[in-house]
Amino acid sequence: MTIESTRGRRGRLDQEAVLQAAEALVDRDGYDALTMTSLAAELEARVSSLYNHVANLEDLRxxxxxxxxxxxxxxxxxxxxxxxxxxxxxxxxxxxxxxxxxxxxxxxxxxxxxxxxxxxxxxxxxxxxxxxxxxxxxxxxxxxxxxxxxxxxxxxxxxxxxxxxxxxxxxxxxxxxxxxxxxxxxxxxxxxxxxxxxxxxx
Structure with a gap:
């Protein structure tokens, strides 16, 4: 799944959608570029909403x-x-x-x-x-x-x-x-x- 297609899930995120977007971001920009802020931007979501699916950045990585x-x-x-x-x-x-x-x-x-x-x-x-x-x-x-x-x-x-x-x-x-x-x-x-x-x- 591409980041663009993941964006269509805005408002109904689940952990799988979050992780697929994280993987797409890593594929494009590298593992060190993966932050809660950068992922939220890719998903067009609030950073706070990501914490419903992962505990923190360490858990995400x-x-x-x-x-x-x-x-x-x-x-x-x-x-x-x-x-x-x-x-x-x-x-x-x-x-x-x-x-x-x-x-x-x-x-x-x-x-x-x-x-x-x-x-x-x-x-x-x-x-x-x-x-x-x-x-x-x-x-x-x-x-x-x-x-x-x-x-x-x-x-x-x-x-x-x-x-x-x-x-x-x-x-x-x-x-x-x-x-x-x-x-x-x-x-x-x-x-x-x-x-x-x-x-x-x-």
Whole structure:
């Protein structure tokens, strides 16, 4: 739902409409631009009316984080369908990048320190379980699952966060062809997956 269509709900706001408008604002202006005042302006509503649906700004930002994490989980779980082991790890890795490039501001929000840790980690279960299934099916012992999953995510996030932040800039897509970011990311995936395999062999 766009901010414009959300405005049509003026006078009959509910929490879902408020959160969808907040997400649209984050998508456009970034997570740090989300305030009660800016959201009220987007909804053409009074700031006081927003408190009927969220407790405060911290609660609002926490909900945006939780929903973004849940959305990522749905995406990676769908990507994992029909895959297992190393093939599954590669599929999940590629989907993480797709999600970050499609929703860069929400991805940035969910990689901030969680405000509502309990709610955030509950929302993360889908993504964690999808990753754990792939790591487990690659032969990794149960006691090494979490550590290896975190190492995989850290490797992938390093590239993805730099890309969506524009760090690579003019190094890609130029006539000089200095960088093919797709190939670079495949190298990152290969390195992360190879490390997981090495861990499993130990």
């Amino acid at each position: 926490a909900l945006v984080q939780v929903r973004a994490m849940r959305m990522l989980g749905e995406h990676v779980r769908a990507a994992a369908m029909g895959h297992a082991g190393l093939d599954g790890l590669r599929a999940l890795s590629r989907e993480l990048r797709v999600f970050a490039r499609t929703h860069p501001q929400r991805y940035a929000a969910l990689t901030r320190p969680p405000i509502d840790r309990e709610g955030f980690y509950a929302a993360a279960l889908e993504a964690i379980e999808a990753l754990a299934v792939m790591v487990r099916s690659a032969g990794l012992p149960e006691e090494r699952l979490l550590q290896t999953a975190m190492a995989l995510f850290a490797s992938l996030h390093g590239f993805v966060s730099l890309e969506v932040a524009g760090y690579f800039g003019d190094l890609s897509g130029t006539s000089a062809g200095l960088l093919d970011l797709d190939e670079v990311y495949e190298q990152v995936i290969d390195g992360a997956v190879s490390a997981a395999v090495l861990e499993a062999s130990h």
